[in-house]
Amino acid sequence: MSLIDNLNWRHAVKAYDPSKKISEEHIAQIVEAARLAPTSSGLQPFKVIVVRNAEIKEKLAKGALNPDCMRDASHVIIFAAWDRYTEERIDKVYDFTTEERGLPKGRFGSYTDKLKSIYLPQPAELNFAHTARQTYIALGLALAQAAELKIDTTPVEGFNNEWVDEVLDLKKHGLKSVSLMYVGYADQEKDWVGSMKKVRVPKEEFVMEF
Numbered sequence: 126m127s128l129i130d131n132l133n134w135r136h137a138v139k140a141y142d143p144s145k146k147i148s149e150e151h152i153a154q155i156v157e158a159a160r161l162a163p164t165s166s167g168l169q170p171f172k173v174i175v176v177r178n179a180e181i182k183e184k185l186a187k188g189a190l191n192p193d194c195m196r197d198a199s200h201v202i203i204f205a206a207w208d209r210y211t212e213e214r215i216d217k218v219y220d221f222t223t224e225e226r227g228l229p230k231g232r233f234g235s236y237t238d239k240l241k242s243i244y245l246p247q248p249a250e251l252n253f254a255h256t257a258r259q260t261y262i263a264l265g266l267a268l269a270q271a272a273e274l275k276i277d278t279t280p281v282e283g284f285n286n287e288w289v290d291e292v293l294d295l296k297k298h299g300l301k302s303v304s305l306m307y308v309g310y311a312d313q314e315k316d317w318v319g320s321m322k323k324v325r326v327p328k329e330e331f332v333m334e335f
Contacts, residue, residue, distance in 0.1 A: 131272035133323060138277040138307070140315030141197040147308055151274050152177075152200055155308065158270035159204075162263035166240055168218050170210070170256040172300055173263065174203040174293065181292065188288030194279060199309035203289065204264055205300040206256035210244035257303045264304055271308060281305035 152175060159173050176182055177200050185201065186192035195201060207214060215237050223232045244252060264280060271278045282304050289295070289302040311319055325331070 128269060128273075131269065134275070135268065135272040135278065136318055136323060137279045138309075138311045138316050139191070139194070139279070139318050140312040141194060141199070141277070141307065141309040142312040143197040145199065145310040147199040147276060147310075151271075151276060152308070154274065155202070155267050155270050155276070159202075159263035159267040162266045164259045164262065165255070166236075167222065168210075168215065168240075169259075170214070171204055171206040171260045171263070171303070172298070173267075174205055176201040176203065184292045185289055188285030188292075189281075190283040191281075194281075194307050195305075197309065197312070198279075198307035200307075202267065202306040202308060203293070203302055204260040204304045204306070205290075205293075205295055205298075205302045206253060206260050208256075208296075208299050208301050209249040209252035210240075210247075210256070212241055212245065215240055215244075253301060257301075260303045264306060267306060277309055277311045279307040281307060 156173055156175060160169075164170065176185065179196075182196055182198075182201055186195040189195040219233050219237050220230055222228075223230055244255075268278055268280060284302075284305055286302045289305075290300075293302075295301060313319065
């Protein structure tokens, strides 16, 4: 199937079958799609956290708007962004890049100096707004990869971020949760939206051309 066919197939699942689990091979493919996502200046300023442990999912469910989805999904994938940019974080990414490409360390020094001059003076809130936006590109690609594998998903922003951060001790890692992705197989009887027509704004209303 084409990407468009896969996107027409998928929907935000409202209920999962807890007896059906996603293979580790497929989870790895979904995470790899997120890892390969483009990010601003190639900094990848976020982490992807995969939760398969039932006890941790149960704790996280206390901060979810749909706790049953959190509990019953095979896996919960969390996109958590850097709380802010730092000189060390920027240098670490570019030192790794030059090493992997066989280039001299500091090869991109003038560019990283420019990045630091832009980001480091900014307040942490503005930094986080930028790093958080990068996660949505990865989320989108992860959703598309899951659809290709015919795995059900639900992208989620409606949750208690502070609770998720506390349960996973994200502050210690300089991270803050942005969005979740439930992954599993739909409960065909309880997933009330599954049998409904997919609805999107018509192209002529959605697209502006000049």
